[in-house]
Amino acid sequence: MRSRIRGSSTALGYVMTLSITAVLISGLLISTGGVVEDQRDSVARDELDVAGQRLAATLMSADRLAASGGEDVRVQIQLFDSVVGSQYFVEVDSSASELVLRSDAGVTVRVRYVTSLDVVIDGPVAGEMVVELSDDGSTLEVRPA
Secondary structure, three states, X not given: XXXXXXXXXHHHHHHHHHHHHHHHHHHHHHXXXXXXXXXXXXXXXXXXXXXXXXHHHHHHHHHHHHHXXXXXXXXXXXXXXXXXXEOEEEEEEOOOOEEEEEEOOOOEEEEEOOOOOEEEEOOOOOOEEEEEEOOOOOEEEEEEO
């Protein structure tokens, strides 16, 4: 009788050890997934900020060219096709003079710019873009090249 109890105790200990190990590994994987998601959001925020800063600098350069008397202002810029593997969108908040960049992952970045002309975005903003002075000289238009 005694040897049978010892055999159960060993099997029970083995099952308990496997169960505890499985719970610990699951907890580790879940917590690591959260860290990876935080890193992904951070990288998306950084990439959106870089794209926004580059576009803002290009807008301000085109504005300075137009202010210096240029009639045919056209400045090209290469932006990211995507950020962290997802699309992103750019809008103009003209009341605050800000570019609002949003990714599909839900990350939003706002970048200020200073221009004397209004800014209009015509179409999706990604890849090869061009900033042009409108025919009437009142707005800067951002569109695909």
